[in-house]
Amino acid sequence: MKIKDFAVERYFARYEFTTQYLLSSSDCDGYAMQDVLDLASDKEQNSWNELTLGYTETIGSDPLRAAIQTHYQTIQMDEIVVASPGEANFILMNVLLEKGDEVVCMLPSYQSLYQVAKDLGCAIVPWKPSEEAGKWDFNITDLKKLISDKTKLIVVNFPHNPTGYSPTLSEYRELIELASHHNITVFSDEMYRFLTRPDAPDLPAMCDLYDNCVSLWGTSKTFGLAGLRIGWITSKNKELLKKVEKFKDYLSICNSAPSEILATIALNNMDSLLQPNLTKIIDNCAHFAAFHQRHEQLISFHPPVSGSTAFVRLNMPETALHFAEKLVKDTGIMLLPGELFEYGQAHTRIGFGRKNMPEILEIFEEFLFQYNS
Numbered sequence: 159m160k161i162k163d164f165a166v167e168r169y170f171a172r173y174e175f176t177t178q179y180l181l182s183s184s185d186c187d188g189y190a191m192q193d194v195l196d197l198a199s200d201k202e203q204n205s206w207n208e209l210t211l212g213y214t215e216t217i218g219s220d221p222l223r224a225a226i227q228t229h230y231q232t233i234q235m236d237e238i239v240v241a242s243p244g245e246a247n248f249i250l251m252n253v254l255l256e257k258g259d260e261v262v263c264m265l266p267s268y269q270s271l272y273q274v275a276k277d278l279g280c281a282i283v284p285w286k287p288s289e290e291a292g293k294w295d296f297n298i299t300d301l302k303k304l305i306s307d308k309t310k311l312i313v314v315n316f317p318h319n320p321t322g323y324s325p326t327l328s329e330y331r332e333l334i335e336l337a338s339h340h341n342i343t344v345f346s347d348e349m350y351r352f353l354t355r356p357d358a359p360d361l362p363a364m365c366d367l368y369d370n371c372v373s374l375w376g377t378s379k380t381f382g383l384a385g386l387r388i389g390w391i392t393s394k395n396k397e398l399l400k401k402v403e404k405f406k407d408y409l410s411i412c413n414s415a416p417s418e419i420l421a422t423i424a425l426n427n428m429d430s431l432l433q434p435n436l437t438k439i440i441d442n443c444a445h446f447a448a449f450h451q452r453h454e455q456l457i458s459f460h461p462p463v464s465g466s467t468a469f470v471r472l473n474m475p476e477t478a479l480h481f482a483e484k485l486v487k488d489t490g491i492m493l494l495p496g497e498l499f500e501y502g503q504a505h506t507r508i509g510f511g512r513k514n515m516p517e518i519l520e521i522f523e524e525f526l527f528q529y530n531s
């Protein structure tokens with residue numbers, strides 16, 4: 159299978175490790191390994207000390223799946239398969255979809271959520287948001303109109319990257335009822351789970367509410383542990399999970415042994431890692447809101463409902479891509495322009511998970527003053 163370049167990842171490859179300031183990252187600063195080890199129980203510390211670096215179990219170790227299970231209401235140990243998030247997504251699309259299927263997917267979106275399906279020969283039906291009344295909104299009435307007899311899969315991602323959209327609980331249930339009524343599988347990307355502002359509801363994992371659903375979550379965003387490369391899918395559809403497990407034999411085969419132990423510790427101590435991330439996101443969002451007030455003519459900003467990102471509109475006389483290129487060249491600040499999300503030429507993603515955001519905004523502000531004069 160030939161697959162199109164992953165635009166956001168290619169752009170990151172160009173700048174992430176060479177430029178000084180990242181203003182569009184979706185993850186939070188990575189924790190030090192020692193921060194995680196400091197949280198370990200005696201048993202976990204022993205596992206770490208005695209760790210051997212052989213192959214591990216394809217579906218994930220028992221202690222890791224047991225730790226994952228505690229974060230779901232109904233999911234059993236044999237309803238979990240561990241893999242890196244991108245790998246899980248790639249496998250799932252491959253085992254679930256056939257050429258000619260229709261896949262409804264939110265757009266803009268993390269590219270792999272629709273690109274793998276597209277390159278398998280499926281037709282992608284985009285579920286687009288409106289940007290009115292000061293917020294992003296993915297409307298369920300719009301979604302209803304996109305469903306046909308050929309719809310094989312609905313792909314959603316709440317909290318949503320990049321817009322920060324999240325539905326209310328009743329909208330979430332309405333979506334599930336719609337999928338259930340048509341007996342359509344839902345792939346629910348929950349990578350930003352629990353990165354929820356105090357005034358927004360924490361949505362239950364969709365796999366706990368709908369049997370014909372596969373939920374994806376991992377350590378990269380919620381936990382600030384992207385370097386572990388650990389994610390997992392959870393589903394009541396054990397037959398599907400078995401197919402995923404068998405496909406994985408052709409990819410990583412199994413997970414990194416050190417990462418499995420560190421992920422287990424993290425999952426068993428979620429709040430200690432999550433709360434500082436959440437505080438940072440909320441503080442940075444407030445910083446950005448103040449910054450935005452000073453530049454309202456140039457930037458339209460809808461604060462995210464949840465998640466770690468916002469998708470802001472740039473009211474500039476040039477495309478977002480040109481602007482981003484100029485900015486990174488002049489200041490070392492990297493922005494991800496909307497072109498990389500195949501969503502016009504006017505938007506850019508802002509990420510709130512990095513502690514140096516106030517410093518970056520000062521430099522950005524100076525640039526804007528000069529840009530405007």
Ligand SMILES: Cc1ncc(COP(=O)(O)O)c(C=O)c1O
Pocket residue numbers: 184242243244268315319347349376378384387
């Ligand atoms: C919505 C979404 N899903 C999946 C992923 C993949 O996660 P990871 O980078 O840990 O592979 C990302 C990463 O940005 C994402 O934003």
